[in-house]
Amino acid sequence: xxxxxxxxxxxxxxxxxxxxxxxxxxxxxxxxVLIDFLIHRHVETSVxxxxxxxxxxxxxxxxxxxxxxxxxRKLLMRGKDYYESPMSTDEPSSNNTLLSNSLDExxxxxxxxxxxxx
Amino acid sequence: MSELFSTPIHPLIFxxxxxxxxxxxxxxxxxxxxxxxxxxxxxSFISLLQWQQGSFGFYQLLGLELTLLKIDGLSLLFAYLxxxxxxxxxxxxxxxxxxxQQAASLLYVGSALGAVFAGDWITLFIFWELLALTSxxxxxxxxxxxxxxxxIRYFIIQVLSGVLLFSGALMIAHQAGTPSITAxxxxxxxxxxxxxxxxxxWLIFIAYGIKCGFPLFHxxxxxxxxxxxxxxxxxxxxxxTKVAIYALARSFAGTxxxxxIGLVMSCFPIIFAIIENDLRRVLAYSIISQIGFMICAIxxxxxxxxxxxxxxxxxxxIYKSLLMMSMGAVLLRVGHxxxxxxxxxxxxxPKTAIFSIIGALSISTPLFxxxxxxxxxxxxxLKAGHIIGWLLLLAAAAGVFLASGIKAPYFAFFAKDxxxxxxxxxxxxLFAMTIAAVLCLVIGIxxxxxxxxxxxxxxxxxxxxTHVVTQLQLLFFSTxxxxxxxxxxxxxxxxxxxNLDIDWFYRKLFPKxxxxxxxxxxxxxxxxxxxxxxVLNNVVMSLAKYSRPDALLGxxxxxxxxxxxxxxxxxFVLFFNYSQ
Numbered sequence: 177x178x179x180x181x182x183x184x185x186x187x188x189x190x191x192x193x194x195x196x197x198x199x200x201x202x203x204x205x206x207x208x209v210l211i212d213f214l215i216h217r218h219v220e221t222s223v224x225x226x227x228x229x230x231x232x233x234x235x236x237x238x239x240x241x242x243x244x245x246x247x248x249r250k251l252l253m254r255g256k257d258y259y260e261s262p263m264s265t266d267e268p269s270s271n272n273t274l275l276s277n278s279l280d281e282x283x284x285x286x287x288x289x290x291x292x293x294x
Numbered sequence: 295m296s297e298l299f300s301t302p303i304h305p306l307i308f309x310x311x312x313x314x315x316x317x318x319x320x321x322x323x324x325x326x327x328x329x330x331x332x333x334x335x336x337x338s339f340i341s342l343l344q345w346q347q348g349s350f351g352f353y354q355l356l357g358l359e360l361t362l363l364k365i366d367g368l369s370l371l372f373a374y375l376x377x378x379x380x381x382x383x384x385x386x387x388x389x390x391x392x393x394x395q396q397a398a399s400l401l402y403v404g405s406a407l408g409a410v411f412a413g414d415w416i417t418l419f420i421f422w423e424l425l426a427l428t429s430x431x432x433x434x435x436x437x438x439x440x441x442x443x444x445x446i447r448y449f450i451i452q453v454l455s456g457v458l459l460f461s462g463a464l465m466i467a468h469q470a471g472t473p474s475i476t477a478x479x480x481x482x483x484x485x486x487x488x489x490x491x492x493x494x495x496w497l498i499f500i501a502y503g504i505k506c507g508f509p510l511f512h513x514x515x516x517x518x519x520x521x522x523x524x525x526x527x528x529x530x531x532x533x534x535t536k537v538a539i540y541a542l543a544r545s546f547a548g549t550x551x552x553x554x555i556g557l558v559m560s561c562f563p564i565i566f567a568i569i570e571n572d573l574r575r576v577l578a579y580s581i582i583s584q585i586g587f588m589i590c591a592i593x594x595x596x597x598x599x600x601x602x603x604x605x606x607x608x609x610x611x612i613y614k615s616l617l618m619m620s621m622g623a624v625l626l627r628v629g630h631x632x633x634x635x636x637x638x639x640x641x642x643x644p645k646t647a648i649f650s651i652i653g654a655l656s657i658s659t660p661l662f663x664x665x666x667x668x669x670x671x672x673x674x675x676l677k678a679g680h681i682i683g684w685l686l687l688l689a690a691a692a693g694v695f696l697a698s699g700i701k702a703p704y705f706a707f708f709a710k711d712x713x714x715x716x717x718x719x720x721x722x723x724l725f726a727m728t729i730a731a732v733l734c735l736v737i738g739i740x741x742x743x744x745x746x747x748x749x750x751x752x753x754x755x756x757x758x759x760t761h762v763v764t765q766l767q768l769l770f771f772s773t774x775x776x777x778x779x780x781x782x783x784x785x786x787x788x789x790x791x792x793n794l795d796i797d798w799f800y801r802k803l804f805p806k807x808x809x810x811x812x813x814x815x816x817x818x819x820x821x822x823x824x825x826x827x828x829v830l831n832n833v834v835m836s837l838a839k840y841s842r843p844d845a846l847l848g849x850x851x852x853x854x855x856x857x858x859x860x861x862x863x864x865x866f867v868l869f870f871n872y873s874q
Contacts, residue, residue: 186641188708198777205774208767217760220676223685230688230767237689238696238775245568246786249793253569258792259801260443 205231302345302363304411305373308338309404313397324391331387331396335380335403342373349413358473361413367749368604372410372540374747375608376403378733379532379615386619386726387525398431399529406533410540414473415463415498418541422459422505426452429534432526433518441521447800448518451511452534455504462497465490478545499546506538506589507582509558513797515582516566520574520631524622527574531581531618532611539588539607548595556593557683560586560690566795567697571788573631573706574621577614580698583690584610584657590687591671594678597750602670605744609656609663609737616653616730617702620646623719623727624706631706634788638711646719647707649727654699656734658691659769660762663734666741669756669765692772700776705788 188194209228219225226232312334316327347370351362380403387399405424412418426449433445467473469491480499481492504511515535522530546552560583567579584606591603623646624639625631640647656662668691675684718724737744745752779785840847 186638188640189711201770201773201777205770208763208770211763212767215759215763217764221681221684223681228767230764231771233685233688234692234768234771235775237692238772239779240689241564241693241696242568242775242779242785245565246784248565249569249786252794253789254792254794256790256792258794260440 301350302365303341304351304363305338305342305407306404308334308341309400309407313400313404316393316397316400319393327393327396328384328388328390331400332381332384334400335377335384338407339374339377339381342370342377345370355416358414358416358467360417361474362408362417363411364413364475365411368540368544368600369410371604371608371747371749372536373407375536375611376406376410376533379403379529379611382612382615382726382729383525383528383532385729386528386622386723388722388726389720390523390525392435392523394431395435395523395526398428398435399526402428402432402529402533406537409537412475414475415459415466416473418475419456419460419463422501422537423453423456425534425537426456429530432530433522435526436521436523438521444518444521447797448514451504451514455501458497458504459501462494462501465494465497469494475544477547480546480549480551482549482551502538502541502546503555506535506542506585507559508555508589509562510796512559512563512582513795516563516575516578516795517797519578519581520572524625527618527622528615531577531614535581535585536607536611539585539592539603542589543592543600543603547592547600549593552589552593553678553680553683554593556586556588556590557686557690558586559583559589561686561693564690564693564697566793567694567701569786569793571633571790573633573636573702574618574625576633576698576702577618577621580657580694581610581614583694583697584614586690587668587671587687590683591674594674594680596674596678598670598752598754599674599678601745601748601750601752602667602674605667605748606664606671608744609667609734612730612733612737613653613656613663616649616656616727616734617698619723619727619730620650620653620719621702621706623723626723627716627719628714632788632790633701633705633709634790636706636712636714637709638707639714639716640707641711642715643707643718645724646727647703649724649731650703650707652731652734654695654703656738657695657699658765660738660757660765661735662738663744664738665765666738666744666756669761670754673754688768692768695769696772696776700773704776 188197209231212228212231217224223229312330316330319327345365347365347367349361349364353360353362380399383399387396390396402425405421405428408421409418409425412421430445430449430452433441433448463473478495478498480495481487487493487496500511504514507515519527519530542552563579563582563586567576567583570576570579588603588606588610591599591606621631623643624636627643628636628639630636652662656664658664658668672684672687672691675687719727741756745754776785837847839845842848
């Protein structure tokens with residue numbers, strides 16, 4: 177892992193690419209709403225008869241979820257080390273099992289090492 | 295054909311042999327161990343293709359007639375799925391050199407196969423516990439303090455589920471005379487439960503519920519999966535919860551209560567996923583939400599709904615593995631998957647980014663896998679008359695796309711450039727992701743490939759104009775909500791934090807309460823000791839005081855006085871003797 181030193185510009189570094197991506201996205205959204213009036217949707221429930229029902233449903237559902245999440249975060253969010261500090265003292269005693277022996281050995285290499293790559 | 299070939303070989307045998315081979319291989323033969331983890335699922339799958347439906351492998355235990363292998367369409371589909379998942383995950387884990395993880399993952403898949411083929415609850419229980427025992431190794435293998443603690447919590451919860459299953463199984467075996475797995479009727483009117491049989495059914499229901507992460511029992515999913523190794527997580531998300539889905543589909547299809555549970559389950563994790571920073575935990579919450587869809591379908595219980603549930607389970611394993619694999623690759627290269635400290639990784643891991651996007655699209659976009667299976671559940675929901683439920687599932691489909699489909703790839707690979715420049719994922723990981731991505735597309739474009747192996751006959755076409763347009767509207771506008779809220783800065787920002795969940799009760803409240811109880815009992819013990827020593831001391835002191843030579847008890851009494859006292863005592867006895 178190295179920090180960025182390269183000055184090479186990538187696809188989304190260019191503002192016009194981002195702008196056009198968003199424009200295409202917004203136009204697709206408008207197109208999808210408009211097409212709703214052109215095609216004949218077969219509906220099974222009365223709520224589906226509302227024009228662009230699915231678009232409204234998707235939009236409202238997501239906004240409600242996000243607003244709920246924002247409120248819930250106030251209630252539920254704690255510090256990163258809320259449950260256990262990274263250097264907590266109540267570690268498993270090292271003379272009990274093979275496993276904890278290997279745990280202790282690996283303590284130093286724990287950072288940035290996921291047990292997969294050795 | 296000879297008798298030998300007509301009896302199928304239990305797949306566990308292949309996986310057990312593989313695990314033993316891996317365990318005894320000399321330390322220098324690392325690549326061979328990796329090859330074994332990939333080959334075994336292939337060999338076992340080929341053997342599986344020869345199978346015919348029926349029951350095999352009868353044996354006796356505890357005086358009960360048990361069945362090791364009960365083969366039908368439902369169990370075969372899950373067996374195919376687990377072989378596929380094991381093969382992909384095996385390739386994904388090809389680079390690792392950790393015998394514990396490799397052997398455990400093979401045994402884990404073997405036990406899952408044992409569980410889906412089990413013909414009775416006792417056999418199921420044995421494999422149920424084996425699943426717990428083998429899968430915990432995949433979390434332990436991360437070898438960090440956090441994963442060690444998480445794995446112990448995971449193990450306790452899984453074993454608890456097994457114990458409940460065993461209790462229920464024994465009660466049913468006692469009442470019904472046989473422990474064969476059958477459809478069960480759950481008595482949801484709690485007040486009218488008065489037979490042991492009803493209680494037994496509830497025990498089994500809760501055991502299954504714990505394993506598939508019902509609301510209130512779900513915290514182990516979000517706790518343990520993000521602590522697993524990058525490769526182990528792929529096995530974990532593919533198997534444990536799906537075994538529980540299989541078991542529910544087998545015994546509780548058509549239980550109305552499941553629809554309610556499924557709806558709660560599909561909606562509430564989305565809120566947690568939105569505020570979560572660890573992207574693998576985000577995916578864990580989205581797994582719970584997706585399982586909610588399957589539970590709803592099982593609750594409806596028609597043949598078509600069960601088809602929808604198992605098809606969703608099948609696709610879910612593939613696309614969620616794909617998403618999890620891309621996050622695993624990030625974890626391997628960067629060392630963490632905290633959304634707050636990632637971003638811009640598409641510059642250095644472009645292939646992984648593309649696979650991640652395919653995984654996200656596969657959640658429910660037309661032409662990708664999730665669409666063709668979830669469509670069945672939605673239409674069955676309407677047919678069953680659950681309009682509110684159908685609306686909630688629609689909202690959940692939009693929400694889960696926002697909370698995991700957009701969020702995970704966006705914050706990892708795009709968003710604000712974190713300046714991280716890492717190597718692309720290892721070739722084997724990319725290869726595994728390619729297989730999963732191709733499968734997502736093949737199933738999405740040619741749904742009949744999946745429909746043909748479903749347990750019940752199916753006549754359904756997800757691709758009509760209405761369906762495609764409405765689904766695209768739903769997804770485009772949930773993306774629009776994300777874009778709009780992000781630009782308004784209303785989308786909760788990514789922060790390194792801990793979000794409390796049900797696990798707070800057993801990680802914080804209960805230990806704290808227990809500490810208080812311990813402190814109180816320690817204090818009261820000390821008080822008691824102090825008080826009683828004081829009282830004893832006083833007694834001894836006063837005895838000593840009155841026993842001195844000239845004190846009341848110590849001095850010499852005269853004979854007259856003694857006789858007088860004796861006379862008094864005798865009169866006393868006499869009086870009471872005659873007064874009665």
